[in-house]
Amino acid sequence: MFKILRARLFQGYRTGKFPYAKPNLPAHFHGYPILDAAKLTQETIENCPVDAIKLSGGSATLDLGRCIFCGKCAEHSDAVLFTNEYRMGTMSRDGLIVNGIPSKADSAKAEGIRRLCGRSLKIRQVSAGGCAACELDFNVLHTLAWDMGRFGIQAVASPRHADALLVTGPVTKNMLTALKKTYDAMPKPCFVIVSGACAISGGLYRDQAETMNGVESVLPVDCYVPGCPPHPAVLLDALLRFIGSQAVAPKE
Amino acid sequence: MNEFLFCTNHTFFARQAVPLHDFPVFRSLLLREVPNHEVAAFFAVPEQDEFFLYAALLNPEKHGLDVCSTKVGKSYPALTPELPALSWFERELFEQYRIEPIGHPRLKPLRFQSALNGTDNQRPEAGAAQYFTMQGTSVHEVAVGPVHAGVIELGHFRFQCMGEDVYSLEIELGYQHRGIEKMLEHGPDKKSAFLAETAAGDSSIAASLCYHRILEAAQDIRIPARAQALRQAALELERIANHIGDSGALSGDVAFLPTASYCGRIRGDFLNITAELSGNRFGRNYIATGGVRYDVSDDTAGKLLAKVNAGEKELMNALDLMFDEPSVLDRFENTGTVSEETARQIGMTGMAARASGLKRDLRISLGSPEFPEHLRQCASGRTGDVLARAAIRRDELEDSLAIVKKILSALPEGKCSENHADSVVLPADSMIFSLEEAWRGMLVHAAVTDSNGKFLRYKIIDPSFHNWGGLEMALRDQQISDFPICNKSFNLSYCGHDL
Ligand code: SF4
Ligand code: SF4
Numbered sequence: 001m002f003k004i005l006r007a008r009l010f011q012g013y014r015t016g017k018f019p020y021a022k023p024n025l026p027a028h029f030h031g032y033p034i035l036d037a038a039k040l041t042q043e044t045i046e047n048c049p050v051d052a053i054k055l056s057g058g059s060a061t062l063d064l065g066r067c068i069f070c071g072k073c074a075e076h077s078d079a080v081l082f083t084n085e086y087r088m089g090t091m092s093r094d095g096l097i098v099n100g101i102p103s104k105a106d107s108a109k110a111e112g113i114r115r116l117c118g119r120s121l122k123i124r125q126v127s128a129g130g131c132a133a134c135e136l137d138f139n140v141l142h143t144l145a146w147d148m149g150r151f152g153i154q155a156v157a158s159p160r161h162a163d164a165l166l167v168t169g170p171v172t173k174n175m176l177t178a179l180k181k182t183y184d185a186m187p188k189p190c191f192v193i194v195s196g197a198c199a200i201s202g203g204l205y206r207d208q209a210e211t212m213n214g215v216e217s218v219l220p221v222d223c224y225v226p227g228c229p230p231h232p233a234v235l236l237d238a239l240l241r242f243i244g245s246q247a248v249a250p251k252e
Numbered sequence: 253m254n255e256f257l258f259c260t261n262h263t264f265f266a267r268q269a270v271p272l273h274d275f276p277v278f279r280s281l282l283l284r285e286v287p288n289h290e291v292a293a294f295f296a297v298p299e300q301d302e303f304f305l306y307a308a309l310l311n312p313e314k315h316g317l318d319v320c321s322t323k324v325g326k327s328y329p330a331l332t333p334e335l336p337a338l339s340w341f342e343r344e345l346f347e348q349y350r351i352e353p354i355g356h357p358r359l360k361p362l363r364f365q366s367a368l369n370g371t372d373n374q375r376p377e378a379g380a381a382q383y384f385t386m387q388g389t390s391v392h393e394v395a396v397g398p399v400h401a402g403v404i405e406l407g408h409f410r411f412q413c414m415g416e417d418v419y420s421l422e423i424e425l426g427y428q429h430r431g432i433e434k435m436l437e438h439g440p441d442k443k444s445a446f447l448a449e450t451a452a453g454d455s456s457i458a459a460s461l462c463y464h465r466i467l468e469a470a471q472d473i474r475i476p477a478r479a480q481a482l483r484q485a486a487l488e489l490e491r492i493a494n495h496i497g498d499s500g501a502l503s504g505d506v507a508f509l510p511t512a513s514y515c516g517r518i519r520g521d522f523l524n525i526t527a528e529l530s531g532n533r534f535g536r537n538y539i540a541t542g543g544v545r546y547d548v549s550d551d552t553a554g555k556l557l558a559k560v561n562a563g564e565k566e567l568m569n570a571l572d573l574m575f576d577e578p579s580v581l582d583r584f585e586n587t588g589t590v591s592e593e594t595a596r597q598i599g600m601t602g603m604a605a606r607a608s609g610l611k612r613d614l615r616i617s618l619g620s621p622e623f624p625e626h627l628r629q630c631a632s633g634r635t636g637d638v639l640a641r642a643a644i645r646r647d648e649l650e651d652s653l654a655i656v657k658k659i660l661s662a663l664p665e666g667k668c669s670e671n672h673a674d675s676v677v678l679p680a681d682s683m684i685f686s687l688e689e690a691w692r693g694m695l696v697h698a699a700v701t702d703s704n705g706k707f708l709r710y711k712i713i714d715p716s717f718h719n720w721g722g723l724e725m726a727l728r729d730q731q732i733s734d735f736p737i738c739n740k741s742f743n744l745s746y747c748g749h750d751l
Contacts, residue, residue, distance in 0.1 A: 004510055007573050011514050011566060026524065028531025028546055049443045068446060070537045125403045129428050132405050132747050133453030133534050139403045140523075143516035157401035174364050174378035174427045175406060178398045204446050210365060210431035228536065229453070232520075 015147045019247045023233035025084050030069040032085035035062050035100045039079035064096040065200035068228035089225040089238020114244040117163050120152030121243050124162035128179050130169030134196035134229040164191040170198040170205040171212040193223040200224050256318035261618050262465045264682045270321045278322035286335045293698050294341040295711045296349050298369050312617035317685055327352040337599025363426035363750050379408045383422055386412045398427045405746035421727040423720050428750035436710035451712050452748030457490045458690035460539040462697035465686045467541045470678045477664035479543030485659040486535050488652040491691035493522040495645040498743045502642055503574045505736045506583040514570035521563050525556055543669030557660040564653050584639035588726035588738035601718040602693015604742055607644045608636035614689035641741040678705040714748030
């Protein structure tokens, strides 16, 4: 008993300051990109492993819903520059299309959701393929380093208790039925959040015989969190904005 | 003709050089060797209407692999009845190419996928398989999954129980099947490295090492010492983060919360150290052909070393709490035991095999480690229960922490990556095995090239592929309520298996 208490004192209070302060992001973090169409070469476009960059009629776009943030496009050219802007989650698929203008955190649907759920959100997570890193970094939000519970967000075991479904993975053909059944078991209205390139667009596994092209091909989606996998700060920020939490304006 | 071709890790050789035996000879070789040697790979390469079967066995004495082959048609007499270690491999042959191993005792789908050679597009319905059942008035069956209660991957578990006691557990996977091997065919292309890397997200470093070493072998690139050291550090950091997470999860599953919550946080700190090296908490895209993508400054290396030291103190404090707690030890001890004999028979690998007393560690058997003095010759007198699998994590954490600290405190000078050509031409009609000791155990990437030097076949064998059967065995005669801690003590990869 004393040992446990001593350990408690030794380990200390370790919950991070985010979202009340900016998150600690690693030096090589790839956040919201800035795109310069004039400098874009055909080679950069073709080298993207997931064909996320498009150029038509002089205007270029980069689809964050497909991007796996490998950084390849920024490595050999300065047409793309990754900033450390982590507020990348959006409430619309279009919001993920980067066209050069720096991002503005999106708060479009927050009001409606707040009316339905107050400021809490019970989430049923379902992996629908993918490499499991996306769900590992959602899980991490439950640890005391992030302590997501203090914002009223919590993962629940039963879909019947859930307000939202958080899906990761491209939706494999083998998971199609189980995913739909889970969704059907949720009381309506409910929300669908997709996390990671796989779940948004199929990511690396897009256009394959064994997978669907992301959750949108199966269910209506309300919130999109880009990344491969999304950094916990990216995901938590998106969830907080999704529920219209007050906690999302870190002091500069 | 030689019985086997001996090859070293990460070395191309001509397919022609592999001894091709008549099936009876092939069979007798395997019957003789498999009981005492780990099966690294057993897979088919189609050729017209026939199939080459390749078997690769570890040869720890010579620090390499012994490879042999045979040719079969649509069926052959199964080897599993004599060699249970081949059971999942033969199920895979059946599923991927519809080659029937006649007499296989449990021939059923492994991943519920369509055939790789496309002659049969009948996809079986996921999970619909013939399960082993027991008869009797007090027998009941428990079915769990594919969607589980927690935030975790997908799989289906069938228990046959009498009261609380489990008589048999059968595991059906495949829900995460994305078709990675199929997608890698005709590569390497711009996507290949990422596909190989995301086979199992928590083993990204090990997997990308396997992949890039194949491309390096093709170009005869020598990795600079600094890159080598950083790669080893990243691999050990991956092991550390996962072992910490599992230690905490085990503690949480027996409701001892202090260690569970400390470890959950400390795991994150180690993921963040990987992120400082690579930009990504899972080390995505850190390994590059020729070395690593980012160098570290002396200043950063010093800071990371300080973080490792601090994390180690907190970790040991958290683990001490758990291992000093009688109520925890009582739950761990004699739970989910897999005997050494069983582990050998079913061909278990890695940490779980070592916990059952088998000396299986590629860092030793392939003679690759730069830091052998830090790897204790583990596994004498291990008991094979949950306690052994928890304790071995602690030992391995100490070893890996020592390696990382040593690397960070004395990084070799030089560059962190060797120059290489952008587009790689692989040797034609060749084969290569690329193995790493991932944190769960032996990870194998085997590539077979066609006459144009493209991947004809890219076979990935995750350590979990060998060990899921171990979890099934661990549950025999256990209480069903002990399933969570047995499962956590293995913490196998679903996606790595499903590909
Ligand atoms: S960072 Fe994104 S856009 Fe750039 S090459 Fe990689 S996947 Fe494509
Ligand atoms: S988006 Fe990336 S990290 Fe997430 S499941 Fe897919 S491959 Fe894994």
